[in-house]
Each structure stands twice: as structure tokens, then as C-alpha cells.
Amino acid sequence: MTTAVHLGDLISSAAALTAGRHRAVLGITGAPGAGKSTVGSRIVDALGPENAVLVPMDGFHLANSVLLAMGLRQVKGAIQTFDDAGYATLLQRICGQRPGEVIYAPSFNRDLEEPIAGSIPVRAEVPLVVTEGNYLLAESGAWPSARACLMESWFLDPDRACRHNWLIARHMDYGKSAEDARSWALGSDEDNARLIKSMAHRADRVLRVKGL
Secondary structure, X not given: OEEEEEHHHHHHHHHXXXXXXXXXXXXXXXXXXXXXXXXXXXHHHHHOOOOEEEEEHHHHEOOHHHHHHHOOHHHOOOHHHEOHXXXXXXXXXXXXXXXXXXXXXXXXXXXXXXXXXXXXXXXXXXXXXXXXXXXXXXOOOOHHHHHOOOOEEEEEOOOHHHHHHHHHHHHHHOOOXXXXXXXXXXOHHHHHHHHHHOOHHHOXXXXXXXXX
């Protein structure tokens, strides 16, 4: 069942996850264009860098050169185009982080369309790590090991037409023509969306964020 919520409610819920605990990991998932990065960023911005840090799954995209060699460049973003074991290992390290330790996570540069290693410092004293990505609830490969690290998982389920429009606009912002953007959003992205939607029942909360 999808619950409609305001972003402010999610910020409060995220803050509450750290009560009485040293480290909490919150996972935000959903189809391409669902608003995962936006919600994650706004939560972290609202709580401040001393309380929260954002670690996106997209930092574990395989490099374009690897995808070309594997014949997968045309389906970049599909589940097989990520380093799931690397992502799971990072979350395990984050859950077991020692006092004073700094763990460096990768980010994803959308202008380059490439992951950037070691670009997000995760400090032990920060109580909340927010991670977002498409396949947090998948049952194949190392994804279940990643899911086991999450204190709570949220599945974002926006209106489908709005998600498509936003996704097409994003592809155009990063250099695709209108035709290519629409083809990618309604082709490869939508194939991924159907798979991701089938995982929604495994989330702790299925949410539609008002006014996003």
C-alpha cells in the first residue's frame, strides 16, 4: 500500500532512526526518475553534515569501458551493470565502522557518466548514512547482503506519467536529444522500472512524496 507523505515527515522519520544508536543506514529505492536522489539529498541537507551523509548506489556503476567490453553499454543502469558486491561490502564496512575511522565512498558524475572513486568521506561520528539506488531490494547476487545493512528501506512510488516526464527532462539536461531522451526513458529505463516495481513489497514503507 502506497502512503502519501510530505518531505518534512520523511526528514523527521530519518532523524528518529538515529535515536539511541551510533549508526543507522537508511535505504531509499524506486524506479529511475522516482526522486530517490532528491529525497536523499534533502534529508541530508536538512539534518546537516554532522548528522547525515548521502552514499549513492550509483557510485558502483561499472565504468563505460567495462560496459563496452561486456557488450552492456546500451543497457547502462540495468541491474547487471553495477558492482553489487562492491556496494554490499561498502555498506558492511559502514555498519561496522570503527571510532575515528573515515571510509571513502564513490560518487557518480552525470556529466562524465562515470563513477568517481573515493569522493565521499563517511566519518564514524555521523549517525545516519542515507543510501539510495534502484536495486536495494533485489534478491540476486550480493544485493541481499546490502539490504541486510539497512535499518529501514523506503520505496518511492510517484505518479508514472510525472516520473516519465521528469526522467526525459533529466536525460535532456545531460545532453541527450529529445528523441533519444524519450527513447531511453521509455525503453531501457522502463524495463528496469518494471523489475524494480516488482521488489516494492519488500520495502518497509512504500511512499508517494507530496509536492516533490
